[in-house]
Amino acid sequence: MTVLEAFKSMEYGPAPESDAEALAWIEQRGSQFGHFIDGEFTTPKNLFETHNPATSQVLAKVSSGTKRDVDLAVAAATSAQPDWEGLGGSGRSRFLYALARLVQRNSRLLSVLETLDNGKPIRETRDIDIPLVARHFYYHAGWARLLKSEFPDYEAIGVAGQIIPWNFPLLMLAWKVAPALAAGNTVVLKPAEYTPLSALCFAELCQEVGLPRGVVNIITGAGDTGALISGHRKIDKVAFTGSSDVGRTIRRQTAGQGKKLTLELGGKSPFIVFDDADIDGAVEGLVDAIWFNQGQVCCAGSRLLVQESIAEPVLTKIKARMDKLRVGNPLDKSIDMGAIIDPVQRSRIVEMVRLGIEEGAEIHQPVGPMPEGGCFYPPTLLSSAEPAMKIVQEEIFGPVLVAMTFRTPDEAIELANNTRYGLAASVWTENINLALDVAPKVKAGIVWVNSTNLFDAAAGFGGYRESGYGREGGREGMFEYLKPSYLKALAAAKPSKPPLATKRGSGLNAIDRTRKLYIGGKQVRPDSGYDRLIFSASGEQIGQVGEGNRKDIRNAVEAARSAAGWATTTGHARAQILYYIAENLSARAPEFAATLGSMNTGKHQEEILASIDRLFCYAAWADKYDGAVHQVPIRGAALAMNEPIGVIGMACPNEAPLLSFVSLVAPAIAMGNCVVALPSQDHPIAATDLYQVFETSDLPSGVVNIVTGDHDVLTKALSEHSGVDAMWHFGSDQAGEAVERASIGNLKRTWVLGGKALNWFDEDQGEGREFLRHATQVKNIWIPYGE
Ligand code: NDP
Secondary structure, three states: OOHHHHHHOOOOOOOEOOOHHHHHHHHHOOOEEOOEEOOEEOOOOOEEEEEOOOOOOEEEEEEOOOHHHHHHHHHHHHHHHHHHHHOHHHHHHHHHHHHHHHHHHOHHHHHHHHHHHHOOOHHHHHHHHHHHHHHHHHHHHHHHHHHHHHOOOEEEOOEEEEEOOOOOHHHHHHHHHHHHHHOOOEEEEEOOOOOOHHHHHHHHHHHHOOOOOOOEEEOOOOHHHHHHHHOOOOOOEEEEEOOHHHHHHHHHHHOOOOOEEEEEOOOOOEEEEOOOOOHHHHHHHHHHHHOHHHHOOOOOOOEEEEEHHHHHHHHHHHHHHHHHOOEOOOOEOOOOEOOOOOHHHHHHHHHHHHHHHHHOOEEEOOOOOOOOOOOOOOOEEEEOOOOOOHHHHOOOOOOEEEEEEEOOHHHHHHHHOOOOOOOEEEEEOOOHHHHHHHHHHOOOOEEEEOOOOOOOOOOOEOOOHHHEEOOEOHHHHHHOOEEEHHHHHOEEOOOOOOOOOEEEOOHHHHHHHEEOEEEOOEEEOOOOOEEEEEEOOOOOEEEEEEOOOHHHHHHHHHHHHHOHHHHHOOHHHHHHHHHHHHHHHHHOHHHHHHHHHHHOOOOHHHHHHHHHHHHHHHHHHOOOOOOEEEOOOOOEEEEEEEEEOOEEEEEOOOOOHHHHHHHHHHHHHHOOOEEEEEOOOOOOHHHHOHHHHHHOOOOOOOOEEEOOOOHHHHHHHHHHOOOOOEEEEOOOHHHHHHHHHHOOOOOOEEEEOOOEEOOOOOHHHHOOHHHHHHOEEEEEEEEEOOO
């Protein structure tokens, strides 16, 4: 045997990390834990067990949170919040910094505790989870200090209810608690039933730094305890990470409660390997993408898309690499994969793999037995998969890679986007042009170029489409815990009058006087064949508009979707068109002023001038709402790009009917979205008179579509439509609730003001970054950069 052969045949010896300190920590607390409420631990009650998935042994007993526990925690958080916010950014910053330091000081204890409770390798908890936890607290200590200068005119939301999963227990806590506290909120957090221990240890760190009582409250328990938190009337903001099903349940439960909501849900992220990629690098990347944390990662690269010409060598290398992966005691420092969280989760994985084979996929698993006594599952490859298979479409949430091939970059992008999710993607190629061509085309919140599963507090994390909404980390993550200061002083929205008499549109007179719908750049008759009479504020009939219905909405959405090329038009070109619209509106200002005058709604002269000015405002913004470059602490940079959301449905209010319409449509189209707008129900005529302005302003067909009629009917149709990506609603409280409830189908983003009315004439309320933020979603593209 040569030296090289001898070296190659060497096996790793065991290198176990001691669990003594962590077990002693549990024992010293009687192996039983209460909740952490108002700065103290409660007496343990209603106990359930938490296990070590690698050995199936019971680690401790933990309390199951009841309604009373949740009420007490919310009460503590509510009474602590004003003083915590009042402490100011500098004061809060010191606590966050102290927490970061304490996490670092206790990093070994936290790492081992996390590995014991979760089953993930100590290598990961020690080198990834816990350092990132500390990083999050440091980073957000910084935001707290800068809050006043960097987020002027924003304030804390109040009490945040936070529900986290078991796959990154302490890291998910940090992602939620750090920004919430930095912004001045207090929190009630529920860790997952399977993994409560590191959160309870964190509660002790809060005591140790002297965090004011009630600022952080931790309630342990199962899903029903979570539901008590997310549905609690005094919780102002819910942040959830977990399955899409529970995400939908929470959206339904919180509809109409005026809560701000962020959902970080599942994914089925593509890992795309082009034929010019560094194949060895890509294979190593794949190990991190799908076998990191046993594949129990929302952004796991679980769908391998490999170019057909290199599929065979790539799959051969993957199999060879899989055969070398070591599955076993997660406390062993040279182990690659630890245990699956629970037998329930393992049986889900087993069932999905069985289904995959039944559907025709080929399976590869390393030979050899799995470790005994715990909950283990081997690394698994399912190749020859087809796009429609369940294993390709559904999240497996285990160490199972599903592989498919593609021929051209276009096909790769099509396959990558053939999913209802949109969390992350990895692109592997040595061709920078190709990588940066693919990155914007993949519908995902994070794209890693020649890398995978990189995370940092400075780079926002979160999904597109059914992977949820909102971002964690970065500046955008801070906005999830802030609200504009003006919100609390808003007046109630003006209710719409009950539907007015409609009559069959007939005869020459009706054709002349009726404003039609505006769909796909054309004026069209409503499908119903009915018109709606429109009256001035003082009750005189001033015209009639089409009575749109569900079918018109479908046509309008189709037109908007087919105008998607607008998203890739340059900001400069969009600005030109907005300027042109402003100019053409200006040329017809007297006519519009007369229409507004006939409606008798109030300040019609000012309204037309403000509408023209608002168009100028968004023409100005169209090429200036830039993203950012985050200097993440790795060999790379993260480009945060503000991308359009897609098709935005919007129900415009009755207040200032022309100005509010312009104030909503203009930022949306300035950012590259297409729009289906319902103008004010009671005063639609000013908006319908814009058709000719649009027609003479080079606005491409389908970018703006306008449907008039009964808002309840049309809003419902828009909110339920799976082709609509976001829904903005400015109207009554009940209608806003209906929008939130109807949005769960495709988890569309919603923006409702809970029955409040903005003052559209006030520039602080009626224009600016708040609108642009709602009109965009941030994509973080991680690229190799520097040494
Ligand atoms: P869940 O979505 O059920 O759990 C996430 C968190 O929500 C847990 O704290 C859970 O409590 C809590 N919860 C459950 N039901 C409710 C409710 N009605 N209201 C409020 N909170 C609730 O994930 P699971 O742990 O059950 O895993 C199921 C599947 O979800 C996995 O197979 C995987 O596909 C996916 N998943 C995705 C994650 C992601 O990050 N994208 C993370 C975890 C799971 P409890 O711990 O008691 O269940």
